[in-house]
Amino acid sequence: MKAILIAAAIAMVVAILFTPYLIRFFSRQGFGQEIREEGPQGHQSKRGTPTMGGVAILVAMWTGYLIAHLINAMSDGSEAPTISGLLVLFLATGLGIVGFFDDFIKIRKGRNLGLNKTGKMVGMLLVAVAFAIVASQFPDDFELRPASLNVSFVRDIAILSVGTVGFIVFCYLAVAAWSNAVNFTDGLDGLAGGSSAMVFGTYVVISFWQFRYNCGVDQPTVGCYHVRDPLDLAVIAAAAMGACIGFLWWNAAPAKIFMGDTGSLALGGLVAGLSITTRTELLMVVVGGLFVVEALSVVLQIAVFRTSRRRLFRMAPFHHHFELAGWAETTVIIRFWLLAGICAMFGLGLFYSEWLTATGS
Template sequence: MKSILIAAAVAMIVSILFTPYLIRVFSRQGFGQEIREEGPQGHKSKRGTPTMGGVAIVTAMVLGYGAAHLITRMTNPDAEPPSASGLLVLFLAVGLGLVGFLDDFIKIKQQRNLGLNKTAKTVGQLAVGIAFAVLAVQFADENGITPASVNLSFVRDVAWVSFGLVGFVVFCYVIVGGWSNAVNFTDGLDGLAAGSSAMVFGTYVVITFWQFRYDCATAASSGCYHVRDPLDLAVVAAAAMGGCIGFLWWNAAPAKIFMGDTGSLALGGLVAGLSIMTHTELLMIVIGGLFVVEMVSVVLQIAIFRTTRKRFFRMAPFHHHFELAGWAETTVIIRFWLLAGICAMFGLGLFYSEWLTAVGS
């Protein structure tokens, strides 16, 4: 528990203190956000706001995780070192953050709202996702458990749905690409993605700590979990939560800095990685329900417009629809935060109810 608190506290402090430094540096360098012409007119005033603030989130997350292990080892030499699961999830987040950084940097240099083309962005996500998937089924522990399972999972593995190695790699890419794009779509209003992500990661702190308490390697119970390194995953989730909260201090409306694709792709990758490592891929659809709705709104808008030449929403992603309907930006943000919190709590309730059922069976 101490390592979880340290990770969250250090990440939050680093993010709060490091973000204003990035604001000053990026402002001097002219690293300002470009706003698409067809977007809501109220967003035109945001043009030039420093972007790539995701650098602060990723840095805070990595330092929070490292500090938690360092301080814990100093006070307890027998403490567990960083695990394969924790490092792999961080690798996925940092790798996608680098892809997002390239995308943001090209936008700034070319002074346009489009950075990497679709092919280059997809190739970057593909490379990171495949590397993660291949490594995630390596490094078996003394019980033969690898960081990830090749089975589809809800709260536990669904035994009759196994992808096999090749299928798992493809499945991982779909999960990684889907979640990174979903969070990217959500990052369209001040603080919306950072606040929603903090709720998701906070939920996973609870889930992974619960899995640690009822790990089958230490707790002989009908409701135990076969998850590799759950406590270390809780440390990663706590560091990510702290990083998002610290960044939100400066990103809340009116934002002094945007996270850019650097942050949204990294956070989406972390969402995907946590769902895979904790064997909760399907449950994450509920916990991250707001991200799902945002992505589905874009898919629906494109599909319906191409078939009927009519727009289903005033504008996609979904949050812009309400802006154009006359809602104030802060109203949209707060109400979407409420939706994100409801989804997270409902997902946590499903997780707990499944455990009660498993224990009672």
Template sequence: MISILIAASIGLLISILFTPYLIRVFSKQGFGQEIREEGPQGHKSKRGTPTMGGVAIIVAMVVGYFAAHIIDWVRGSRSDGPTASGLLVLFLAVALGLVGFLDDFIKIRKQRNLGLNKTAKLVGQLVVAVAFGILVLQFADENGLTPASQHLSYVRDLTLIFLPVPVFIIFTYLLISAWSNAVNFTDGLDGLAGGAGAMVLATYVVISFWQARLSCVETPQAACYDVRDPLDLAVVAAAATGACVGFLWWNAAPAKIFMGDTGSLALGGLVAGLSMTTRTELLAIVIGGLFVVEMISVVAQIAVFRTTRRRLFRMAPFHHHFELAGWAETTVIIRFWLLAAICCMFGLGLFYSEQLGLGGG
């Protein structure tokens, strides 16, 4: 528990102190956000606001994670140090963050709202996802547990649904691509993705910690969890939560800096990675419900327009629909944060009710 608190505290501290430095550096270098012409007119004033702030989130998360383990080691804790599961989730977030950084950098250099073309972005996500999909089935511990399972999972593995390795890798790519793009779509208003992301990650701190308490390795029973490194995953999620909250201090409306694709792709990778390593891929759809609905609004808008030549929403992602309907930006953000919080609480409720159903409460 102490390592979780240390990771969250250091992640928060690094993020809240490092972000102003990035604001000064990026402003000096002219690394400002380009605003799409067809977007809400009220967003035109945001042009030139420093972007790529996701760098602060990634750095704070990584420093918070390793600092927690170093402090544990200095304290003489029984902690085994960084684990395969924790390191792989960090790898996924950092690698996707790098893809997003390249996208942001091209936008800035070419002074346009489009960075990497669709093919380049697709290839970047594909390479990262395939590498993660292969590695996450390696590194079995003494009990034979690997960081992820080839079974589809809700709160535990669904034993009836087994994915052969090639199918599992395809599934991994689709999952990672879906989550990273879902968070990316949500990142359209000041602090919206950062605040919602912090809630989802905090939920995974609770889930991972609960799984550690009822690990099948520690307490074999009907209601235990076959997760390889749940406590270390809680440390990763805590460090990322602290990093998001610290960044949100500067990213909240009116934003002094945007996370850019650097941050949104990294956060999406975290959600995907944590869902796979905690065996909660299906439950994550509920926990990250706001991100899911934002992505569905984009898909639905495209599908309806191509078939009927009419728009389902005034603009997609659908947070812009409410802006164009006359809601103030801060009103949209706060109400969407509330929706994100409801999704997280409902997800936790489902997680705990499943445990009660097995007599593990």
């Protein structure tokens, strides 16, 4: 429990203190955000705001995670970082690097288009496949690997076994879906950062609960979870939550810096990684419900327009629809934060109710 609190606190402080240095550095380098001409006109005033702030989130998250382990090791000789924790951090960092190149190209070319679809897809594919192979094949004394070949809700669903190849494909689809979903949500000041903090806060509770009621494959116990390294995953979720909150200090409206694709792709990768390693892939659809709605709004907008040549929403992603309907930006942000919180709490309620059912409580 101590490591969780330390990771969250350190990550938040690092993000709050480090982000202003990034703002000044990126401003001097001219690393300003480009704004879509077809977007809401009120956003044009944001042109030139420093971007790639996701660097601060990643630095804060890594710092909080490593310092928490260092302090624990010095005080009581706790275990070193685990394979599950490092895999999730690798996934987030790898996607953050893909996002960084995307942001950098946008800035250099002075347009709102960075990597082409092929370049971004290849980058995501390489990171996701590396994660999937290690997560599904890494050996363990008890044969409990970081990820299961079964799709899970709160526990493995036996009839939804996908096999090794299927798991690699599933991982790529999950990574691509969540990264794009968070990226779509990152369209208003603080919307993605605040929503992500709620999701990661929920996974602090879920992972810690799995740690309290964890068991190996050779130790069947009613209601227990077959999850590898759940406590370390809780530490990562706490560090990510703290990093998002600290970054939000500067990213809240009116934003002094944007996270860019560097941040949104990294956070999407973290969402995917946590859902896979905690074996709650389907539950994450509920916990991260706001991200799902934002992504679906884009898919529906494209599908309806291509079939009927009409627009379902005034503009997609969904949050822009309400801006164009006359809502103030801060109103949209706060109400969407409320929706994100409702989704997170509902998902946590489903998680707990499943445990009650499993234990017969």
